[in-house]
Amino acid sequence: MNIGNCTEPGCYPRQIKYNASDRQIQALIQLSDDCFQYIWYYCRNSPFKYNGTVYAWWIDKDEKRNEFPSLENCDNLNDTLKFHSYQIEDKDKLPVTRVHFSNPFKGSGKHKVSRLYCSGKAKTQPMPRSCDDLQRMGHTLNGIYSVRGAKQIETVFCQFDKRYVEQEFQERIGYQDIKTKPTYFYVQKDKNFAERNVPLPFEITIVNIGGAMDLPSGVFTAPVNGTYFFSFAGLAQFPMLTGPDPVPVQRELGANLYKNGERIAISQVNIGYLVYPDNRSPITLQSTVSLGARDKVWIQLSIGISGGFLYDERHSEVDQGSHSHFNGWLLEEEI
Incomplete structure (x- = not known):
């Protein structure tokens, strides 16, 4: 196509028509591994750009303007007929929808736009x-x-x-809410426990779907990345202080939730000096925790002055236990 004799920048426009619909063309581009299109230009004193002024450009599928690279064979105003070939490979811009040229110095220009070529199957x-x-x-x-x-x-x-x-x-x-592996547990104790600075073990399994909770060690190991919920309930017991004149003290027992050796939540029972025997108080803890696969979580006791322990005597005919319960489940998995 001959661009004629117009002299203003981009004054010659040419809309590119295709025999396929926009939807068909975009489907082809998306399904293909590679696509490209050529613009050929024959020029004599007909530049793309000269002295800072842009005279030629092309329009992509999103109606955005794209400039041609500045090349000497068209931009040096040589009176000899030159040929320029420009290949477009950016699939996000194809196909070419319009080209603009100009002939500001009374030379000549002819353009040709190729078909859209696509090949291969996109990954x-x-x-x-x-x-x-x-x-x-x-x-x-x-x-x-x-x-x-x-x-x-x-x-x-x-x-x-x-x-x-x-x-x-x-x-x-x-x-x-997709879970690749169901994970939830509910375990109990049937023995008193008074050790500090160690994970709290459990003896009774009510449910342990996914096998993430290890009872003898008391450690839960997260099978997948995600958000988990944990809940603990126990019965803190403080034996009566003995002696002719026991000194009043603040007595405490805490249940702590640990993640990979770092305490992340605590619930604590504080009780003042009392004279009647076997003072007992409930202690509870709940927490929502973000865990990565293989992260470890457990309950650990902190015991203050004058002692205290978790009470569970399943063998007692009166107290059938269990008073200590630990449960948790995977709320939401991250993929």
Whole structure:
């Protein structure tokens, strides 16, 4: 095509027409590994850019202006006929929708725009992350789909009759509570326990789905990354102080939640000096914790002045136990 004799920057426009619809072209680009398009230009005293003024450019699929690289064979105003070939390989810009040229110095210019060439099959994620990935995999029907989000499986509504750059192409609806491995436990004690600075062991398993809780050690090991909830309840006992004139003291017992050796939560019972025997008080603790796979969590006692312990005597006919309970479960998995 001859650009004629107009002299203003970009005054010659040419809309590029294709025999396929925009939707078909974009589907082809997304499904292909490589795509490219050529713009050829024959010039005589017809520059792309001269003395800081841009005279020629091309428009991409999003109606954005793109300049040609400055090349001597067109920009040096040589009176000899020169040829320039420009290849576009950026799939996010293809296809070319319009070209603009100018002939400010009364030379001559002729252009040619090639077909859109695509080859190969585009690679997609093993698990799709967007409607774009789903379309690359061959999905064409509008509907609700599951995709992999940043941390959870998410639900999206895909409108494949829209272009993927349009806002309506993908609408996120929410996330799905997907767990690759069910994890929850409920364990109990049946013995008194008064050791400090060690994980609290348990003797009775009510449920331990996933096997993440180890009773003899009292340690829970997270199987996957995620958010977990833990709850502990026990009965703190403080024996009566003896002697002719016992000194009043503040007596305390704490239940601490530890993560990888660091205390992250505490619940504590404080009791003043009392004369009647076997003072008992409930102690509870709840916490929501973010854990990585293989992180370890346990309960550990802290015992203050004049002692105290967790009371559990399952053998007693009166007190059938158990008074100490520990349970937890995976709230939400991060993928």
